[in-house]
Amino acid sequence: MASTAKNRFSQDEKRRDSDHVSFLKHRGFRWLWIALALSGVSIAGYVLIDQQPRPNGGSWYGYTLGTIGLLLIIWLSLLGVRKRRINPGAWSLKAWTSAHVYLGLSLVVVGTLHTGFQIGWNVHTLAYVLMLLVIATGIYGVIVYATLPASLSANRKEMTRAQMLEALTAIDRQLESAAQPLGRAEADWVIAALAQDTFHGGAWGRLTGSYPHCATRRALRGMPQGAAEERVIALLEKRTQQLAQIRGALRIRALLEVWLFIHIPLTIALIAALTAHVISVFYYW
Amino acid sequence: MAGVFAVAIIGSGPAGLSAAARAAALGLSHILLEKTDHLSDTIYKYQKGKHVMATPSNLVLRSDVDFEAGKREVILGKWDEQIAGAHVNVKYHAEAKAIRGTGDPIPGSVQQIVTRARDGTKSVKEIQRHAPPYAIELTNGEVVMAENVILAIGTQGNPNRMRCPGADLPHVQYQLDDPAEYVDEHIVIVGTGDAGIENARGLAEDPAQRNTVSILNRGTDFPTAKAANVSALMADHEAGKLMVRTESETHSIEPGFITLTTRDGELRIPCDRIIARIGSAPPRAFVEECGIEFSSEDRSAFPTLSPVFETTAPGIFVIGALAGYPLIKHCMNQGHDVIEFINGNTELKPADEPIIAAKFAGLPGNRSTEEWLEFLRTNVSILNGMNPLQMREFMLDSTARAFAPGEVIFERNAPGSSLFGIASGSVAVEVNPADPSVTIAIEAGSIFGEVGLISGRRRGATVRAAEDTIVVEISRLAALKLQSQVPAAKKAIERISIERQLLQMFGSGLRREDVAPLVDAAKVEEKRAGEVVVTEGADDKDVFIIRRGSMIVEKQIGDRPVFLSYLPAGSYFGEMAVIDGSARTATVKAAIKSEVIRLPGEGFLELLAKNPALRERAMKDMAGRRATNAFIEGQKDSFSSAVDMYSQTAQFLVDNGIGEATDVLLIDEKLCIGCDNCEKACADSHDGLTRLDREAGKTYAHLHVPTSCRHCEHPHCMADCPPNAIKRGPDGEVFIDETCIGCGNCQRNCPYGVIRMDAKPPKKPSLLQWMLFGSGPGPGEAPYSWRKKKAEAEGAPKAKLAIKCDMCSGIDGGPACVRACPTGAAIRVAPDKFLTFTKLTEDAE
């Protein structure tokens, strides 16, 4: 119907016009530049400001850097909430991720300068090391985000996960009837292949894509040539390919996700260590 | 034969049974004829347990039979009870085959029936109408006599029958109610439309039923079925669940066997049951044979009716879905009213009177509803040909509004597919976006807004009232009905739209007189998807305007056609050859089903010759197009692979419905990490159900078109929605409002399979509760099992309604899917902006 009321047209039009680029390139690397500026200023300050008695977290400059770092870490952690809470607000997760990555990296500079290169066996250094570990896993994350999606897509060949499993079930049904005329030993191989859990192999298999105990491949190796076996062999080959696709998908997804299982718990540990660090600093003041 | 009844009612749907109940209450001698062995077959065939809705809620029910929203079983049970209680004279297994007047011939009353053969030739058959009483002939040979006949047979029609030898054997059936009913059978499905495919898959679904199912396809592809259905069928075929027999037709049928004609000769296979799903014939032919005229030859036309539902055959009345009222409440009210009319009640006001009265409530002028309807009908020229009943129906889907001088009626770039008629006053169209003072006046009686109606695109100009003005805003649906009911209105709209399109396109300085000769010579032509309009190298000299749909321009470079550009509705093409007299430099073909206006080249040249400003503009446009083409051709030499990529990606997108989209979600699979955050955000923004399936859908060169609404220019889903619940919103989104009755028509009509039918799930615990205590299923759509358990605990099941993307209308930041993607993989685009070389070859990473 006719619309005279305000609508979202200009906003929508901006979205339809906007560049189609990844979070890394977002807005012409805006957050990279901001992070570089932050790091540059921090280094310049460190070099130029005469910190007494020596550069460390206790000088006024050290406090400044510490506060910036703390605020940054809190903000970086909030990505976990932001990601799961889409409304309200006109924000985009891509912009947040972009800022997260670059500002997170700048913490290497800010955090390190904050320590004033005073490392020891204490809660302060623990927090610092945890931060570096979180950042390191984050870097791994960015690398896989940038490199793996294309292979995930290529492996998928327009099939959904459910379709891949359905295709496997369909092959299995055919195998079951094709295996009827086989001898006892051969039939047992097929039965073993069908009985094996597609997801056997545990976390290691999932990450590496190596399944040395694959019963389907064993059945294929053991199957003698023969009239009855011919169709079974063809089906087993089909099954191997289907398994390879499913395992490929699992592997790539696992590689894309595994680091979050370190990134997030370490974030929690980091926040705990930071709390201890801050409290102890104020306590011993 | 038991004498002559006062009324015979044919069809016991809500319309027919309500009429019969009224007749029984008034003590009129009557008979209700029903072809099946139960009442109300259409509703009987709904899915088991379907929640039937009673819309529109503001319409009062006027019937001797009760009806309120509820389960199909409950409603049918109550009807059975009340029809029996009211002593309605029902005759089952009584299918009417023909109705003839047995009185004298009515002078001058001749029914013309036009039939159109496949090859486009027409033949006309004439039938002399005879006065009542009518003889109703049943398929079993019986004859029922009645003074008045009420046709309430709905629009289902009869399934097309098989015609090979043996087609009348009892194991040939035309419907499948419950696929789980059949076990251990050899079943052959004939017909590869959606219905046939769904039946075949249903029968083969559960291997425990041990059915051997095959489906026959006359050719090798499936032109009438949805792509999603076809791929699922082929997957079942590959998996050995069922067999698709291509290039096969039935030759003959005998008990236990069927013989097929295949490419390799005849083949006789075991067969215990044949299910033929070869479409159904609408009841129109039968109705016309009774002497009842339809308002036009249009397939969607309804019978021409008087205000008391009487057809052109005196004494025969049409009500219900067949009369164009598909909602149960309307049907029942009409059943009541028509009997009152037949019984001589002339005072009765239609039940929708308060609804229509409310539409005129705010207008100045103090007219009664009747006077308002008459005022609109006589003042707006395209409405002149309507009768009072049509005007009422028309008004249900339209609104009348008054505007003060200077008030905006609609704005440039607002979406809108409605048409406006000026009943009094006049409006000013701001043709120049840069200078609002340049306006064109449109006077009372005329229409505006037709471009939105025809092209489905946004409004091209702001329109304001020039004085105190009363307009009637005709919804898209009402406008389509109007055009099929009143052929003259269709012509008038067409002419005005061509004229306006020319004026708008070529802009400043042109007057109506300037374009009049071109308008006279213009021809509207329909083009199938893929049909070539202009062929590269040819030397024809016409100019075309895209009136609806869109075109793609391609050029043969080397050995392949290369995609040059995409032309949306409202653009023109073919001018180059006319202006410089050269041969066609590129091929233009329809991206989707489209309509073009063909203008003779000389006329176009004359227009240019008279208007130097226009000529200059045309030359500029042409130079711009030349430059684009030259650029792509130039790239082809140096960056051949980039051009191929662009060309093929563009073609892929067009093949996947982007050509008719207004705003569509795409996923760059070079960036997508498969986190499904887009789906989760969708679900969390919309009652907990996602409206997009990220993984499903086609992919080309890492560009993926997920299963999600394209917000089509001319939405297929709107075609057949009984409560007219599908609308276009203020941001161009196609959405379904709360009046949806869950009939599933839109789901069947959407070619992209993006509509799902589901019940609104119960509320989830909050995000905080989930994060801290792990309560509830967490972000995103809750698993089916969780929803089911929780819903059962909450009691009363909710109706399954149609749900689809609404482009996050009303949500501040716009579409959540795009906003929730962490990597920038998910983008929403419009075809005219996205199908360009720069966009398609952009390096996103």
Ligand SMILES: Cc1cc2nc3c(=O)[nH]c(=O)nc-3n(C[C@H](O)[C@H](O)[C@H](O)COP(=O)(O)OP(=O)(O)OC[C@H]3O[C@@H](n4cnc5c(N)ncnc54)[C@H](O)[C@@H]3O)c2cc1C
């Ligand atoms: C899946 C689905 C869901 C729907 N849900 C709703 C809803 O929730 N709410 C709502 O308001 N509307 C709904 N509708 C629309 C509504 O059901 C129909 O528009 C309505 O039933 C039409 O009523 P009718 O009396 O005109 O014709 P019908 O209900 O179609 O009845 C026609 C009757 O005539 C009989 N008949 C046909 N030809 C002959 C003949 N030659 N001789 C004798 N008898 C004949 C048929 O067997 C049938 O019983 C739905 C429609 C569908 C398809």
Ligand code: HEM
């Ligand atoms: C101390 C610094 C950091 C903290 C506290 C932190 C914390 C977090 C948290 C809480 C999340 C949300 C994970 C989830 O809920 O799924 C996250 C995600 C992520 N982080 Fe960090 N991070 C830090 C530094 C970095 C750095 C330096 C990088 C990159 C170089 C990085 C890259 C990412 C990425 C890519 C994601 C995933 C985004 C997504 O998939 O939605 N992080 N981080």
Ligand code: SF4
């Ligand atoms: S949110 Fe983006 S990255 Fe995640 S699945 Fe959707 S498109 Fe892919």
Ligand code: SF4
């Ligand atoms: S639901 Fe289907 S037909 Fe309707 S607008 Fe969306 S894509 Fe088009």
